[in-house]
Amino acid sequence: MKPLLDIQNLHIAFDTSCGKLRVVNDISLVIEEGQIFGLVGESGCGKSVTSLAILQLIPKPGHITHGKILFRGDDLLAKSQREMQQVRGGKIAMIFQDPFTSLNPVFKVGRQLLDVIRQHHKIDKKEAKKRVLSTLDSVDLPDVERIFESYPHELSGGQQQRVMIAMALISEPSLIIADEPTTALDVTIQAQILRLLRQLCDERGISILLITHDLGVISEVCDKVTVLYAGAVVETASTDELLANPQHPYTQGLLAAIPQSAQKGQALQAIAGVVPANPGAITGCVFASRCPHVYDRCEHKPSLFTIGENHQSACFLQEEVTHG
Amino acid sequence: MSLSRLFLGKRGEEPPDNDFDPSLVQRSGWAHTLYVIRRDVLAMFSVLWIAAMLISAIAAPLLAPYPEQGAGRNNVDDRLLPPSTQYLLGTDELGRDVLSRLIYGARPAMSSSLVVVAVAVLIGTPLGAIAGYFGGWVDEIIMRFTDLFLAFPSLLLAMAIVALLGPSLMNAVIALVASWWPWYTRLVRSTTRSLREQYFVEAARSIGVSDAMIIWRHILPNTITPILVQSTIDIGTVILATTSLAFIGLGTQAPNADWGLMIEGARQFLRQAWWYSIFPGAAIFLTVLAFNLLGDTLRDIFDPRQYR
Amino acid sequence: MDKQALVTVRGLVKHFPLPGGWLSGKRRIVQALDNINLDIVQGEVLGLVGESGCGKTTLGRCILQLIRPTEGSVQFDGDELTQLRGDTLRRKRAHMQIVFQNPLVSLSPRRTIQQSLTEPLSTHHMPREEWMPRIDALMQRVGLGIQHLDRYPHELSGGQLQRVSIARALLLEPKLLVLDEPTSALDVSVQAQIINLLDELRREIGLTYLFISHDLSVVEHLSDRIGVMYLGKLVEIGNTEQIMKQPSHPYTKALLQSVPRVGSRRMHEAPLLEGNVPSPINPPSGCRFHTRCPIAEAICQQSEPILEATGAAQWAACHLTIKETL
Numbered sequence: 001m002k003p004l005l006d007i008q009n010l011h012i013a014f015d016t017s018c019g020k021l022r023v024v025n026d027i028s029l030v031i032e033e034g035q036i037f038g039l040v041g042e043s044g045c046g047k048s049v050t051s052l053a054i055l056q057l058i059p060k061p062g063h064i065t066h067g068k069i070l071f072r073g074d075d076l077l078a079k080s081q082r083e084m085q086q087v088r089g090g091k092i093a094m095i096f097q098d099p100f101t102s103l104n105p106v107f108k109v110g111r112q113l114l115d116v117i118r119q120h121h122k123i124d125k126k127e128a129k130k131r132v133l134s135t136l137d138s139v140d141l142p143d144v145e146r147i148f149e150s151y152p153h154e155l156s157g158g159q160q161q162r163v164m165i166a167m168a169l170i171s172e173p174s175l176i177i178a179d180e181p182t183t184a185l186d187v188t189i190q191a192q193i194l195r196l197l198r199q200l201c202d203e204r205g206i207s208i209l210l211i212t213h214d215l216g217v218i219s220e221v222c223d224k225v226t227v228l229y230a231g232a233v234v235e236t237a238s239t240d241e242l243l244a245n246p247q248h249p250y251t252q253g254l255l256a257a258i259p260q261s262a263q264k265g266q267a268l269q270a271i272a273g274v275v276p277a278n279p280g281a282i283t284g285c286v287f288a289s290r291c292p293h294v295y296d297r298c299e300h301k302p303s304l305f306t307i308g309e310n311h312q313s314a315c316f317l318q319e320e321v322t323h324g
Numbered sequence: 325m326s327l328s329r330l331f332l333g334k335r336g337e338e339p340p341d342n343d344f345d346p347s348l349v350q351r352s353g354w355a356h357t358l359y360v361i362r363r364d365v366l367a368m369f370s371v372l373w374i375a376a377m378l379i380s381a382i383a384a385p386l387l388a389p390y391p392e393q394g395a396g397r398n399n400v401d402d403r404l405l406p407p408s409t410q411y412l413l414g415t416d417e418l419g420r421d422v423l424s425r426l427i428y429g430a431r432p433a434m435s436s437s438l439v440v441v442a443v444a445v446l447i448g449t450p451l452g453a454i455a456g457y458f459g460g461w462v463d464e465i466i467m468r469f470t471d472l473f474l475a476f477p478s479l480l481l482a483m484a485i486v487a488l489l490g491p492s493l494m495n496a497v498i499a500l501v502a503s504w505w506p507w508y509t510r511l512v513r514s515t516t517r518s519l520r521e522q523y524f525v526e527a528a529r530s531i532g533v534s535d536a537m538i539i540w541r542h543i544l545p546n547t548i549t550p551i552l553v554q555s556t557i558d559i560g561t562v563i564l565a566t567t568s569l570a571f572i573g574l575g576t577q578a579p580n581a582d583w584g585l586m587i588e589g590a591r592q593f594l595r596q597a598w599w600y601s602i603f604p605g606a607a608i609f610l611t612v613l614a615f616n617l618l619g620d621t622l623r624d625i626f627d628p629r630q631y632r
Numbered sequence: 633m634d635k636q637a638l639v640t641v642r643g644l645v646k647h648f649p650l651p652g653g654w655l656s657g658k659r660r661i662v663q664a665l666d667n668i669n670l671d672i673v674q675g676e677v678l679g680l681v682g683e684s685g686c687g688k689t690t691l692g693r694c695i696l697q698l699i700r701p702t703e704g705s706v707q708f709d710g711d712e713l714t715q716l717r718g719d720t721l722r723r724k725r726a727h728m729q730i731v732f733q734n735p736l737v738s739l740s741p742r743r744t745i746q747q748s749l750t751e752p753l754s755t756h757h758m759p760r761e762e763w764m765p766r767i768d769a770l771m772q773r774v775g776l777g778i779q780h781l782d783r784y785p786h787e788l789s790g791g792q793l794q795r796v797s798i799a800r801a802l803l804l805e806p807k808l809l810v811l812d813e814p815t816s817a818l819d820v821s822v823q824a825q826i827i828n829l830l831d832e833l834r835r836e837i838g839l840t841y842l843f844i845s846h847d848l849s850v851v852e853h854l855s856d857r858i859g860v861m862y863l864g865k866l867v868e869i870g871n872t873e874q875i876m877k878q879p880s881h882p883y884t885k886a887l888l889q890s891v892p893r894v895g896s897r898r899m900h901e902a903p904l905l906e907g908n909v910p911s912p913i914n915p916p917s918g919c920r921f922h923t924r925c926p927i928a929e930a931i932c933q934q935s936e937p938i939l940e941a942t943g944a945a946q947w948a949a950c951h952l953t954i955k956e957t958l
Contacts (some may be wrong), residue, residue, distance in 0.1 A: 042819035156908040186683035187846065188905040191890035215820065216849075216892030243895055257824035258894055259853035264872075267831065270824035270852070274789055363925035530698055531752040531800075532725035541751070545742040 005031040010067035022280020034205040038222035046231040093168035099160035103152040111147035158189035196204035200293040230286040237311040247313040367621035370614040380430040394424035396579030399470025401441040414599035428581035440500045449578035468552025486574040486589035496575040544546030639672040640931035644704035664863045677841040679855030686861040705802040733813035735793035748779040770799040791822035863920040870946030880948035
């Protein structure tokens with residue numbers, strides 16, 4: 001497998017009236033062709049900002065202070081805003097959490113899709129409409145002619161999200177970034193959308209970067225997963241490996257905190273404490289303040305230790321295990 | 325983030341949804357306000373100018389080079405003199421120092437506008453809160469009553485009332501209050517209607533708090549911000565209205581100093597004595613502008629989209 | 633049932649009229665709740681699940697009379713709540729409290745935590761010298777300290793705020809606590825803290841919960857019984873284990889199947905529920921689920937099923953499962 005997207009040592013900071021807030025510190029990850037890559041973490045872990053950084057869409061006063069983002073070997077961060085316009089919605093497309101606010105309420109769905117297609121391709125109107133209709137059809141929307149002529153508010157949440165996915169698909173991207181694409185949807189609709197994403201990946205070979213807070217969603221659809229905590233990578237592994245054999249204390253805690261049928265009647269394992277306010281200011285391990293296994297070495301920053309095939313974890317405990 | 329904007333390749337403006345905790349960035353209310361004002365040159369100018377006008381109004385006898393002339397005493401020997409070291413901004417047709425007249429003129433301008441806005445807020449706010457909170461027929465009655473007042477152009481309504489009560493600054497103030505309070509009823513009503521749907525209001529109801537206490541404790545404190553913004557801008561507009569009334573002879577009466585009255589007096593001497601009309605005109609212009617700018621800045625500061 | 637019912641809901645109906653109907657002649661109506669019957673037993677946790685628009689939140693509000701039901705009766709602790717007005721109802725509110733989904737917006741933004749906490753006590757004329765001891769004790773119990781009392785809501789984290797909301801709801805020692813998605817706005821690790829807290833409190837004080845959530849795994853963890861709602865109807869109700877292991881209603885089955893679970897990987901296959909939830913303005917005839925039901929037959933379009941026993945402590949409203957069990 002060759003890498004499609006290679007994020008190397010990404011740092012992101014926000015300039016605020018109280019000084020520099022470093023929200024992402026040294027995140028690296030590799031997404032390969034044809035896989036669904038999960039990025040999981042709780043609020044404030046930096047998962048959304050990281051995804052926005054890929055398309056140079058970080059809102060002010062945030063900016064990338066260091067790092068490389070290679071898309072098929074091409075550094076996206078070296079590109080001008082003009083060049084990025086061709087990448088956005090072209091080779092890389094994005095889907096957001098709330099489909100309703102992502103669609104313009106005053107234009108018909110069809111018109112919005114046509115706008116996107118003609119931004120990236122010089123084709124005539126008839127050809128464009130044909131392509132829009134076939135794309136709407138490919139995301140399992142019924143009665144595409146009617147949907148084409150509908151305003152966003154006339155569609156249900158699930159249909160809106162399908163339209164968003166169609167919009168992302170329209171210029172045949174190699175990578176779709178989906179930021180909490182099912183969080184605003186009901187569970188039965190969520191299951192439909194997740195299945196659709198899985199199909200797109202399997203049948204068309206499109207890679208998907210799926211950002212979510214829900215380990216259940218990760219488990220159902222992702223091939224590989226990276227766990228973020230306070231702006232840093234704590235663990236990366238194939239989904240099966242991570243869920244069956246979590247190594248980092250934070251991943252373990254996160255999994256134990258989910259209510260599962262087996263533990264009914266018992267207390268859940270909660271992670272004590274709160275996420276650090278300014279993780280960039282911490283010199284040691286970012287999780288040390290909440291970690292049940294904390295010891296003297298945690299005053300230093302752990303790097304990612306390889307602890308198995310396709311499995312890395314940023315914890316000194318693992319280093320000691322693997323080295324003897 | 326509107327999608328078309330994103331796909332057409334422009335920069336998104338909204339911060340990422342849940343990815344960092346705003347309370348980390350946010351200073352306490354007043355510190356934040358001061359920070360924004362200090363950063364913004366125009367807002368800084370507005371605050372300084374308004375402060376200068378307020379000080380002029382309060383300490384006019386101490387600040388004016390010729391206090392007696394400012395209060396109205398004639399000095400006919402020096403009529404219509406151009407600006408000089410003796411009279412910094414020249415003199416008027418009765419020989420009075422224009423600078424002193426301007427400083428004294430700040431008194432009716434500032435006091436009447438503050439009183440008008442304050443009374444309008446005091447009348448408009450409770451009515452708006454009651455109409456917005458209870459809705460139904462209560463809302464219907466209050467809002468139709470305000471519509472009645474809003475149907476007349478405000479300056480015209482004020483002129484009619486002054487014509488009825490007789491021209492004086494006091495009556496001009498009464499007249500302006502009558503045409504200004506309905507705007508606050510409307511503003512507070514719409515704010516209240518959206519607040520009423522908030523969970524903390526429902527939470528208070530679920531505890532068993534009475535309607536009156538909910539309005540007092542939970543609704544009114546949250547209407548202060550929009551009222552503050554609106555009334556700041558309104559003070560400028562009311563200054564314009566009181567000076568206009570004075571200009572047409574329905575406000576401040578001679579020999580008291582008033583910017584509108586000064587422009588009225590200067591009208592006949594436009595060609596001989598430019599300073600006589602320019603300076604009061606500039607005073608009105610700058611003061612109204614300052615209140616508008618300050619109001620806009622306050623709106624930016626308190627805007628929930630930025631002040632999260 | 634040997635235990636006494638704290639809340640008895642019979643024939644509860646709630647219609648919301650839509651504005652602007654008079655031009656088109658007929659006023660359009662949202663049928664948010666249709667003929668709901670259920671009991672909440674003293675000391676139990678009744679979970680209420682369903683997708684958005686199913687009416688679970690409206691039901692919670694109607695029981696507390698925060699929204700007045702259109703028809704039907706709600707008996708609470710011997711009183712017919714739908715008949716109570718004004719001060720009598722306000723006094724009754726001390727015994728039934730609610731915790732909302734988003735704690736940041738359910739606390740007044742311009743009041744300190746202490747001001748928010750004293751409000752229920754002053755409202756119900758608690759003697760002033762009892763205020764602080766009570767507040768201190770409860771703050772400690774929910775895991776907060778007195779240093780949080782003079783803060784404003786925006787200065788606390790989501791988890792801390794939800795603890796404050798719970799403390800406020802418990803100050804008046806209520807018998808019934810309605811929890812409306814109390815953990816949905818929280819992160820998983822914090823969610824676990826709040827669920828544990830709610831579980832402990834209920835055992836210590838002997839509280840009764842109506843726990844409303846869209847998250848089946850959370851409801852399963854905390855509830856003794858579960859009610860499943862679809863489009864304004866209660867379609868199934870029964871003991872938690874039975875519902876989770878042997879759901880009777882096809883909708884319950886689909887719901888259980890749709891929940892993403894850690895350790896499962898079914899998105900390749902899974903015969904999922906197709907289509908979308910119909911509008912409650914003009915709900916389908918007969919069984920409201922028939923438009924999406926994988927096993928629907930002709931009868932489902934014509935007549936409306938009622939709740940009937942499908943197990944020892946399990947009831948479902950479905951023509952076909954009833955037939956099966958007979």
